[in-house]
Amino acid sequence: MSTDYQQAREALGARLRELRFSSPGCRLTGQQLAQRLRWPPSKVSKLELGKQTATPEDLQAWAEATGQPGAYPELAARLAGFESHIRSWRRALANGFAPLHEGLTQELERTSELWMWEESVVPGLLQTPEYARHVIRRYAELLGSASDIEDGVRARVQRQKWLYCPGRTLHVLMWEAVLRSMICPPSVLAAQLDRLAGVVGLDTVELGVIPFTASMKIVPANGFWVLDDRLVVAEDWHAELWLDDADNVTLYKKVWRTLRESAVYGSDAHAVISSARRALNLR
Template identity: 80%
Template structure:
């Protein structure tokens, strides 16, 4: 998670704690406030310690429950301010790719299930190092975050150790475009496709491909990751967004399930991958 985003979320949590302490009717404990709000006590703690992103509705309820409704405008303004920080790749890459990769790697480590959708690139969890290097270099050229490319490649490769641990499952979907996009030399893409064929046989990986010819119920758009049922990491050209509110997590999970309805698996997925592999051969 980008440093500026987390710092801003922590600062909002500290402000929420101040309101709990300065309640006109007397300081409230976290449990007392949770009872007023009808929440679990853990939610109060997560919001105050910057471990969960508040929604505007959460902030309205907090301001009212602490008998300080006039503070809502300030709180929602703070929320809008740090949400804009999420949208800055350039800020996140100010110190190179390594810190950015380390933040996501930490979240992956504490996850037991991941659901990934990628529309035009092979997902990082199943990338070869050489393919990963070309992808990261392309982003570096676009966004100006050239520092730490090799560290990022190593970090991405190390993440894949997650796939070999008991109790972990990767549910990955790709559009066929991801198998054919020449973001790297053909020889590198060929090796990457060979890697995908091997992944199909792993008991910790469920790999599906949405063929070009498949009928789809939703536009195959931007890539995203759902980690357990607690966090979504979604990417766009300008941003990596971390979403941990229940409504957004549920929405992205629904999008993933809808895309899955158009996917092929097993031997059928193998056939689509091999067709892309054959297309790379000189004629």
Template identity: 70%
Template sequence: MSTDFQQARAALGTRLRELRFTCPEGQLNGKELAARLGWPRSKVSKLENGKQTATRDDLWAWAEATGHPEAHDELVNRLAGFESHIRSWRRSLANGFTPLHESLSAEIDRSTGMRVWEESVVAGLLQTPEYARHVINRYSQLLGGAHDVDSAVRSRVRRQEWLYQPGRKMRVLMWEAALRSLICPPAVLAAQLDRLTGMIGMDTVELGIVPFTAQVKIVPANGFWILDDRLVVAEDWHAGLWLDDDDNIALYSKVWRTLERSAVYGAEAHNVITGARRALETQ
């Protein structure tokens, strides 16, 4: 995570510890507070030491349990302050795309399993270099401030070495829109689709496609990555969200499983990709 994020979360943890120490009934130790809250002792420790991000419900419960209900709004404002801008694209891209790619690559290298959902673009670890170049260029044009596209493409391609290491598994779900979005010239997309068909059946990749014709149980939106059930990286227009608390990981895991029920695999996935490939011949 970013230094700003770590510092802000640690500062919130320090404030939570202060409230525990200044309980009107007398200082509480961590075990006593955990018992009041019905939490594991480890959760109290993680929150106070900046190792876990509190939810708003956590903060409300903490303020009540420590006898400081008046502190609730302050705590929530602290949380909102660092949630809203820590991974803002403009700040993250101040030094270019390459450091941004490399920070995610470091987390991927630590992981042995990934679950990925992409609704409108081919997942990064499956991209051809030319397709990646066009995707990164589009973001550069939108957000500005980054002039290291070639370096970022190389970084993204190096990240794909993860797929060829034993013991790794990437389970990818993509909406059919990702196969058809002309974010690049048709010839580049055609080559990208050819690569996807070649990846079906790889030991380290499980590729599922949600066809346009499938009934979906949830709106297919907001791409995200779940790394080893310990970190979720989700992207929006203004920011990337890095979430490591149990509640958010459980939520995104539920979203992924819900989308998975609408996906096709193997020969059926191959047919959807081939259909998108044929459609390019008329472009």
């Protein structure tokens, strides 16, 4: 997880601990507070240590249980601050692309099952180096930052070792637009499509494609990853969101399963990829 984001969670946890210690009448132990809140003691500990992201409801309950309801607006402001700003692309890229990749790579190293959805770009775990170079360059040009494009490419390709480790499985869904988006020269896209065609049938990868002609039950919005049912990483133009609360993880898994209902697999997926490849009209 990004350093800034984790530091913000830890700072919020330290503030929650202060409220527990300064509870009017007596200093509360973690066990006593958990009993008041009817929470498992482990939740109190995780929130104070910055190992779990609090919800607004958690913060309000905490403020009231410690006898300091007036502290809630401050707690809510802290949460809103690091949820909406700390992981902004501009701030994250201040130190270049390589550190940005390292944070996600660390999370992947402890992940055994990964669900991905992409609506416009080939997922990083399946990108060729040349395709990755064009994608990273586009973001660098947009955000006006990060000169270490080649370091970013190397880090992204290095991360792909995850696919070949025993006991790991990638479930990836992509819209047909991914196969036809000309964010790189036709020759680069052709090589990338060949790479995807080769992935179909790999025993560690379940690759589904949603054709343009498929009936959709949900809007094919921004891409996201779900790591082991414990963490969601979702991307927008301004930021990368890391969501680890159970409600959001459940929501994104529901979105993924709904999208999957429109996907084709195996030979049908291969046919959609081949159609996009032929449309490039390369000799």
